[in-house]
Amino acid sequence: MSKKTIWLSTSALVGVAMIATPALAGQVGSRDALSVTLGGEFRFQAALADQDVSTGVGRGYFFSVDESEIHIGAEATADNGIKYGVNVELNAGGNDGTAADEVWAFIDSASWGRIEMGDQDDATDRMFVESDDILVGRAGPDGDVGDYIAFGTGGGVAATGNTVTGDATKLVYFTPRFSGFQLGGSLTPDTGESSGGGAFTDSDADGDFENVFGIGANYTGKFDEVSFVLSLNGEFGDGETAAGAEAGDVETISAGATVNFAGFGLGVGYVDLAEQGQTTAAMAAGADSGSYYTIGGSYKTGPWGVSLNWFESSKSNTTGISDTDIQIISLDVAYAVAPGWEINVSANLAEVDNMNATAVPVNNDGSVLIISNQFDF
Secondary structure (H helix, E strand, O other): OOOOOOOHHHHHHHHHHOOOOOEEEEEEOOOOEEEEEEEEEEEEEEEEEEOOOOOOOOEEEEEEEEEEEEEEEEEEOOOOOOEEEEEEEEEEOOOOOEEEEEEEEEEEEEEOEEEEEEEEHHHHHHOOHHHHHOOOOOOHHHHHHHOOOOOOOOOOOOOOOOOOOOEEEEEEOOOOOOEEEEEEEEEEEOOOOOOOOOOOOOOOOOOOOOOEEEEEEEEEEEEEEEEEEEEEEEEEEEEOOOOEEEEEEEEEEEEEEEEOOOOEEEEEEEEEEOOOOEHHHHHOOOOOOEEEEEEEEEEOOOOOEEEEEEEEEEEEOOOOOOOEEEEEEEEEEEEEEEEOEEEEEEEEEEEEOOOOOOOOOOEEEEEEEEEEEEOOO
């Protein structure tokens, strides 16, 4: 899982043509067409976990290749100054279920903005800022806590995020940034369709979301040495169950902000998932899909970084069943050992109330220590 990209300027949009990853090396020619770059990342993790509900994870320690990808970027500039290109992220792990993660093309103009086409994160996600964006290392709840702590089957919100579309096939557009403001929008026909699938012909009875439109806005500013970003986003789409019945629509609202000064960072965020995916009966009985807020601070100096974050979510269940509530405290430390090699340590305490959304609540308290070796090339 990687941190989302924050779109801060038109020049940042152009730079991301090489994909929002570590420095890419080895530029080569592609006949007389696009110039090609090659890079990637690999992350190995060791974790120690202890929790009250440990069925299936009782061993208590884990080794994991959390991420392994090859990134290929290709771009060129037309005579009229418009930049264009293609980006491909190939999965390299032995147990990866698909060959590719993201595959998309872009057309970028300083005058009218940027269009992206393909399997890529949507505008709602990429224009949103919250505490994740100033945290170091694995970024607390945006990282891998959910890989090791049992959060149950009750649908509680256990990680940050404000979108249902993932890397499904879509169109994305970003305006140029004017006086600090930028807008973005995206359209995803079906959240279950990506490269190789018929994005307009998928079944209406498979539980996916359809006609998902995301819109985002953010504003960047600076006073003396204090810089900040404000964001407001919405995502809207049609819901369905696997049986074809009507389900709660996507009506997600998210807002957040970050502030940076002299190595210090502060971030806050709030996301309300409304009733997305809930059955008609569950909604009538008072259930929703939950909301969360997160607040964190960080400090970076030289090769070191440290951050502390609080995450809390609540999901309403049907009448007579108590809410599913989750709290996560995360302490992250990052150290850049050498170019392309970073060691991250993430200590997390989690508390889950009514984890399975049952009449007789099952609770889980746990802790996990995650040590990551991150290699970027």
